Every structure is written in C-alpha cells, then in structure tokens.
Amino acid sequence: MQLSQPQQDAVDHTGSPALVVAGAGSGKTRTLTAKFSHLIATGHAPERILAITFTNKAAQEMKTRLMEMTGLHQIRFEWVRTYHSACLMILKQHCRIMGYTPPLQVFTVYQQDKLIKELCVKNNIDKKYARRILSSISRAKNDGDPAKYFDRKPGFFNIRMADILAQFEERLAEMNCVDFDNILLKTRDLLRDNEDVRNFYRNLFSYILVDEYQDTNNLQEELTSLLLGEHRNLFCVGDDWQAVYGFRGSNVNHFLRFAQKYEDAKIFRLEENYRSADEIVQAANDLIDHNPDKMEKRCFSQKKGGVLEIYEFMSDAHEAEWAAKRIFNLHKQGQGVPFNRMAVVYRTKFCSLPFEKIFRKFRIPYRLMGAQGFFERMEVLDINSYLSASYFPNDDLSFERIINTPKRGIGPAMIKKIAGLRAQGGSLQGAARIMVRDRLVTKKVHENMSEVLDILDTIHDMAPAMAMETVIDRTGYIDFLKTKTKTDGEFVSKKENIEQLIHTARTKDTMLEYLEEAALIREDKDEDDQDENGVGLLTIHSAKGLEFDVVFIVGCEEGLFPHWRSIDEGDAALSEERRLMYVAMTRAERFLYLSHVNYRKGDFATPSRFIDQVRECLA
Numbered sequence: 001m002q003l004s005q006p007q008q009d010a011v012d013h014t015g016s017p018a019l020v021v022a023g024a025g026s027g028k029t030r031t032l033t034a035k036f037s038h039l040i041a042t043g044h045a046p047e048r049i050l051a052i053t054f055t056n057k058a059a060q061e062m063k064t065r066l067m068e069m070t071g072l073h074q075i076r077f078e079w080v081r082t083y084h085s086a087c088l089m090i091l092k093q094h095c096r097i098m099g100y101t102p103p104l105q106v107f108t109v110y111q112q113d114k115l116i117k118e119l120c121v122k123n124n125i126d127k128k129y130a131r132r133i134l135s136s137i138s139r140a141k142n143d144g145d146p147a148k149y150f151d152r153k154p155g156f157f158n159i160r161m162a163d164i165l166a167q168f169e170e171r172l173a174e175m176n177c178v179d180f181d182n183i184l185l186k187t188r189d190l191l192r193d194n195e196d197v198r199n200f201y202r203n204l205f206s207y208i209l210v211d212e213y214q215d216t217n218n219l220q221e222e223l224t225s226l227l228l229g230e231h232r233n234l235f236c237v238g239d240d241w242q243a244v245y246g247f248r249g250s251n252v253n254h255f256l257r258f259a260q261k262y263e264d265a266k267i268f269r270l271e272e273n274y275r276s277a278d279e280i281v282q283a284a285n286d287l288i289d290h291n292p293d294k295m296e297k298r299c300f301s302q303k304k305g306g307v308l309e310i311y312e313f314m315s316d317a318h319e320a321e322w323a324a325k326r327i328f329n330l331h332k333q334g335q336g337v338p339f340n341r342m343a344v345v346y347r348t349k350f351c352s353l354p355f356e357k358i359f360r361k362f363r364i365p366y367r368l369m370g371a372q373g374f375f376e377r378m379e380v381l382d383i384n385s386y387l388s389a390s391y392f393p394n395d396d397l398s399f400e401r402i403i404n405t406p407k408r409g410i411g412p413a414m415i416k417k418i419a420g421l422r423a424q425g426g427s428l429q430g431a432a433r434i435m436v437r438d439r440l441v442t443k444k445v446h447e448n449m450s451e452v453l454d455i456l457d458t459i460h461d462m463a464p465a466m467a468m469e470t471v472i473d474r475t476g477y478i479d480f481l482k483t484k485t486k487t488d489g490e491f492v493s494k495k496e497n498i499e500q501l502i503h504t505a506r507t508k509d510t511m512l513e514y515l516e517e518a519a520l521i522r523e524d525k526d527e528d529d530q531d532e533n534g535v536g537l538l539t540i541h542s543a544k545g546l547e548f549d550v551v552f553i554v555g556c557e558e559g560l561f562p563h564w565r566s567i568d569e570g571d572a573a574l575s576e577e578r579r580l581m582y583v584a585m586t587r588a589e590r591f592l593y594l595s596h597v598n599y600r601k602g603d604f605a606t607p608s609r610f611i612d613q614v615r616e617c618l619a
C-alpha cells in the first residue's frame, strides 16, 4: 500500500503515545491499517493488538483489509472491534464478578424502548418523554458517573432522573441484562476495581489503536487508560474538525489535550486531502476557521477544478426540483456521473421528503440511507424475540412480545394475570410455565400457551437459522404477515427481510453469538431495500466517512442548519454545527452545491450563517 511521507512517519513511530491529527480525506483508514500491519511485521501478534473502530462496519472493513494485506485468517484479528464489542468480550468473561450469571444478555434497542415506556406508565410520565429519558440515561452513563451527572442535572419537568435510573437498573439486573451503555460502564467498573483482571488485559494488549478518536466520550477514554499497559503503546487517529457527536456525550477535549495527558506524545499531521478538489478543501478550511479551540492544520489538495456553488429557492419543492434536474444532467450529459456517486445531504431527516417525491416523479433511482435499522423492523423483532425468549428465560420483554404473536388469545389482561403470578424476582415466562403446569387458565389459552412454551423449549439448543425456520413454520408466521401487511409489495418486502435474516443467521453457529451480534448492531443502519445504484439521500451524520463525486447540501437555513436547539445552547453547540457543515462539504470530490429556501414549512426562512461564511471565502 502506497503511503505518503507523513503517513509513513506516523506508521513507523514507536516508543511513545502518538496522535495523528488528520484532515478530511487524508487517508486515516489507510494509515491505521498500515500501522496495524507494520506492527505485525515488527513482531506484534495480531491477536494482541486492540484496534478500536467507531462502527461495526468499520471494524469489518478493517479486518477484510488486514486479511488481504497479511494473508492471515480473520480469527487472528479478533480484537479489531468497537468499544462496545471489545468491552462485551471482556465483561462476558468475568460477568460473575459483576453479579451476573452467564449467559449475559444485551438489551436491544427494542427492549430498551419497551422498558422505558413501562417505567413511564408506572411513574405517571407521558410516554412521549420516553426517548428523552433514555438519552438522558445514556448521557449520564457515558459521562462515567451517572449519580454525579444527575446531581448536576436532576431531570426535567417533574421527572426525577435518579429515581428512573434506579428503577431501570433494577429491572436490568433482575433480567440478568446489560443495556448498550452498561456494557462500557460495567466493564469500566470491572477493570477499575479488579487489579487482576485489569493486569490481565494490560498484559494481553501489546498495542492499542483508536480510530475516530475525536468522538471518544469520557467513559471510553477511561477504558482506554485502564487497558493501556506500562508500555503505553497507544496510537490514536482522528480529526477534531469533524467531531460531531458532542450532543450524545463525545468529548473532543480528550483529543485536544492528548499532548498534555501524555507528555512524551508525538503528534503527526496528515494535511493532504486525496478526495476533494482544492477549491472545496480551501472553502471548508475557511469555514472551520470561524471555530475557536481547534488543532491547527492547513489542509490542501493537489486536485484542481472543483465546483462550489450556492443557490437560493422559493420553497423546498423548488429546491428539490432543481437538484433533481441537476442530477439528471450530470448523469446524462457531459459528466456522465453515476447516480450512486451523488448524494443529497441534510441536517435533519424530514428534509428528505421533497427529494423522495421528485426523484420518484423523475424516475431517478435513490437510496434513503440511514433509514430504519434492519433489526428494528417488526418482522425481524418478532423472530428475534422468539430466539431471545428461548435463550434468555428472564427476558420478560421478548416473552411479552411473542406470547401473543401471532394472535392466540393472550391479550393484555391475560399478560397482566401472568405478571401477577410472577414470584419475587421470577420471570414472566416462569409464571406462564406455572400457569400451564397448574392448569390455571381456560383450555384454549392453556393449549396456546403450552404451544409457545414448547416452541421455546424446542429451539433452545438449535443453531439460530434453524431456530428461526422452526418458529416461522410452527407459528404460521408467513400467513400472519399476510394479515399484517396492507399491500402485496409490503408483504413481499417483509418476507424478503425474513429470508435475509435467516441468511444472516447462518453465519453464526450458536444462538448466543447471533443474539449478541443483533444487539450490538445499532449504528450501522441498513440501507433500505432501495436501488443501491441510486443517489444517496442521507443526514450529514450518516454521511460521515463517505465520499461522493457530487454533493448537495440542502436546507442551509438558520434554525434548520444550524439547528435551532444548537443556536439556543450557544457557542459550543454552534461550533459542532459548523463542524457538521465541514463534514458535509468535505464529502464532495468535484461538485459541491449549497442551497437554501425562502419559505420552509410555511414560514419565512433566512439563509444559514454558514452560507454567508462560505460566501465570504468565495468572494
């Protein structure tokens, strides 16, 4: 793999912690992968290198690349993982110390939502606050000390977050589960409080590599420090100009203060952008210059001839129609740009609607990227809940979902009755088993309940794909799907999802392996069942890390981008919005179009301050 001199210097460095301050499109991934293979070449065992990526997809891509480069089997790269995945590996090994009984279950997004809604009902809180409560709990945990966090921010309206958190944790413990954030929090506790365990991992990992370091949160930073051995072989890569997850707890200060934390740290800079034309790179540089508190670097590109234009429209419909025509022209005439090399990016999801409409009208293929995750779809949740309830008998939430799916006359009243029988600390499934054993229900319900329990028992030791087929067959799930779908198209698409699910499950031998993976996949949203050759329609957050020949940044209006909430919050949030604009601009290789409208959702709209700032650079 060809490396530039600055990339090579970073790769070759050893002897002290290193931070690679890398601009957009400067080849972070290439450098990190090259570092990994260089370490192998200089005697490090690949299974002793912990390489932290930001998403599961990035981990998989890195492994594939490493396999190609080294010829080694995938299994040798078992510690190329996200923080969550790496911590789950550790936590599982030692879960008894933390009071869990193996196998430890990881809450899915669905289970998390369900539990928080149950707690809302119990505490007389409107369910519309469920999402906000969940993100507040998540922020508190990722901050490292939830109790302290809620001392500082006790809650909102009359909701006392410390109480809700206590109830939430109690239910998790009863079900022998960790939620996504507890994977990190409990691993931190484990490593912090158990010297033997900590030393074991410090000795195991001969090097730690961290990608997207600018988006590390406090808990992840602490975990890295706990895992880092005396050798202090740490290599972090990132771009503080692209730190855009502050809103969910990432703390760019870890990046900015790296040299203070590790006094002998070596800082490398990758400033050449291999992606975008220089006109785009310079405009993006000038824009980000408006942000204080950032690492200095001067990004440049040797490619010339980029196009950067700003457009104003009356309404979002006009904006979409113009973009569609421009896309059509770029595709058909002159440039011949393939549709999938073009993208429309926006600050918030709802902006996609006029584009979807017009693309359908003009028959422009598109893919709505970052749409509903595969594992959050109804049919996938149903089937997975059967597997989960079978493997984890304490999982009340999955059991409640499947007991009456497909419908078998076990409605909410009956579920309440079952719950009433649940002994202290016992599970819903346990209570249902007592009801069946003691014949406490009518003949029909008895039969149906016995059938469900029998399915759960039957599939318990099966491989996941076979378990799915058994569930589908014995419950008549496909017929049930027919009754749940309104159109033929919807039915076929759901059926195909199930086929895809079974196909995915075939890659796993055990139920536990499969269920863990399903629970860990959340940031890698599936691209909907749309044309993969189509124009990308996606939020800027989803566009991070991607590149396109042509990029339209639409909806550049005050209140929308920057978002009104960030305007209210003040400077730090506004800087993050500007970094988002920087990310969006640097996705483009040759053509970059920024647009804003005069009327949005019936109200008068003013151009984004970022439009003015980019205009200044163009002048």
Ligand SMILES: Nc1ncnc2c1ncn2[C@@H]1O[C@H](COP(=O)(O)OP(=O)(O)OP(=O)(O)O)[C@@H](O)[C@H]1O
Pocket (backbone or CB within 6 Å): 002, 003, 004, 007, 022, 023, 024, 025, 026, 027, 028, 029, 030, 239, 242, 274, 275, 544, 545, 546, 586
């Ligand atoms: N030394 C190099 N010579 C030529 N091309 C390179 C070099 N390094 C990286 N590239 C290319 O530059 C492009 C950007 O690389 P990559 O996606 O790794 O950048 P990045 O730093 O992760 O970008 P971003 O942070 O903006 O997502 C890729 O197409 C990559 O193949």
